[in-house]
Amino acid sequence: xxxxxxxxxxxxxxxxxxxxxxxxxxxxxxxxxxxxxxxxxxxxxxxxxxxxxxxxxxxxxxxxxxxxxxxxxxxxxxxxxxxxxxxxxxxxxxxxxxxxxxxxxxxxxxxxxxxxxxxxxxxxxxxxxxxxxxxxxxxxxxxxxxxxxxxxxxxxxxxxxxxxxxxxxxxxxxxxxxxxxxxxxxxxxxxxxxxxxxxxxxxxxxxxxxxxxxxxxxxxxxxxxxxxxxxxxxxxxxxxxxxxxxxxxxxxxxxxxxxxxxxxxxxxxxxxxxxxxxxxxxxxxxxxxxxxxxxxxxxxxxxxxxxxxxx
Ligand SMILES: NC(=O)c1ccc[n+]([C@@H]2O[C@H](COP(=O)([O-])OP(=O)(O)OC[C@H]3O[C@@H](n4cnc5c(N)ncnc54)[C@H](OP(=O)(O)O)[C@@H]3O)[C@@H](O)[C@H]2O)c1
Numbered sequence: 646x647x648x649x650x651x652x653x654x655x656x657x658x659x660x661x662x663x664x665x666x667x668x669x670x671x672x673x674x675x676x677x678x679x680x681x682x683x684x685x686x687x688x689x690x691x692x693x694x695x696x697x698x699x700x701x702x703x704x705x706x707x708x709x710x711x712x713x714x715x716x717x718x719x720x721x722x723x724x725x726x727x728x729x730x731x732x733x734x735x736x737x738x739x740x741x742x743x744x745x746x747x748x749x750x751x752x753x754x755x756x757x758x759x760x761x762x763x764x765x766x767x768x769x770x771x772x773x774x775x776x777x778x779x780x781x782x783x784x785x786x787x788x789x790x791x792x793x794x795x796x797x798x799x800x801x802x803x804x805x806x807x808x809x810x811x812x813x814x815x816x817x818x819x820x821x822x823x824x825x826x827x828x829x830x831x832x833x834x835x836x837x838x839x840x841x842x843x844x845x846x847x848x849x850x851x852x853x854x855x856x857x858x859x860x861x862x863x864x865x866x867x868x869x870x871x872x873x874x875x876x877x878x879x880x881x882x883x884x885x886x887x888x889x890x891x892x893x894x895x896x897x898x899x900x901x902x903x904x905x906x907x908x909x910x911x912x913x914x915x916x917x918x919x920x921x922x923x924x925x926x927x928x929x930x931x932x933x934x935x936x937x938x939x940x941x942x943x944x945x946x947x948x949x950x951x952x953x954x955x956x
Contacts, residue, residue, distance in 0.1 A: 647722060650665075652664060666899065668902060671705055682708035688907040696723070696725075727748065732782065734792075759812050764783060765785055782947055833855050835858075840934040847898070859893050859898050867934075892919060892927045
């Protein structure tokens with residue numbers, strides 16, 4: 646299905662997903678999310694990437710769909726993930742159709758609940774980005790993620806997607822979801838890198854057949870500049886990012902690094918195999934440090950409390 650790719654079998658959906666993909670979050674100004682994003686998504690496809698991660702709220706669904714069509718690569722050969730935004734929990738079937746329309750697709754390979762908590766935004770949506778002039782969305786209690794998941798199961802039944810999964814779910818929230826789910830999530834996309842290894846969550850997901858996808862997989866310059874990582878890069882004659890991404894693959898974790906640079910896209914797509922003693926050195930770097938999504942001064946992440954996220 647994905648010739649030349651290392652793939653991970655997704656136990657709960659019976660489908661497979663390439664292990665290395667491209668993240669497509671882009672900033673919300675000018676033509677960053679449209680013309681520019683399409684250009685660098687196309688270079689990634691040319692490099693060989695066959696997994697693209699987008700989300701309704703990234704505003705890059707259109708760019709992903711157009712890049713695939715203009716690349717001439719068959720739709721079936723590119724695995725596309727998109728996500729239900731927290732302010733659409735009460736309208737899943739409409740929202741997935743909007744994502745399909747943005748992408749110009751008939752079906753998705755994977756549809757994720759972006760966050761376990763529903764939220765509303767002050768203000769309007771512009772170019773798919775909910776505007777929240779006061780700085781943050783407001784978390785609401787209903788619908789619960791169990792109710793939202795039931796609507797996602799209906800989207801799966803209607804063949805809008807081949808698989809459904811979640812993002813930013815903790816063990817506690819997964820356990821609560823599994824109590825009512827008729828279809829087990831096929832995937833959980835979470836922040837993961839050497840400073841936030843989430844070993845308990847990874848083990849739990851594996852025990853439930855849930856594939857784990859690492860976002861912010863490089864840990865940005867914070868982890869890239871770690872002396873242990875830099876030393877290993879020297880040993881293998883690769884870059885620090887390649888060391889970090891190779892470590893993820895050793896754990897059967899899918900990675901979705903974002904780069905708009907063709908050279909760095911190539912780097913991230915060509916990874917060494919690390920020796921056991923070096924994997925142990927990286928394992929020792931864990932410090933439970935969130936880099937991308939951490940609580941603000943009020944203990945909130947996108948308006949959601951750390952307690953509600955189970956973090
Ligand atoms: N589910 C969620 O809630 C969630 C949250 C955050 C992110 N995500 C997804 O995960 C994707 C990746 O996450 P992320 O962007 O936070 O982190 P990331 O991919 O680990 O880091 C991206 C940053 O690293 C740079 N970079 C990439 N490759 C590099 C290399 N080989 N050497 C040096 N610098 C490099 C990029 O700059 P250049 O572009 O200049 O190369 C960019 O500044 C996102 O695009 C999105 O699809 C999901």
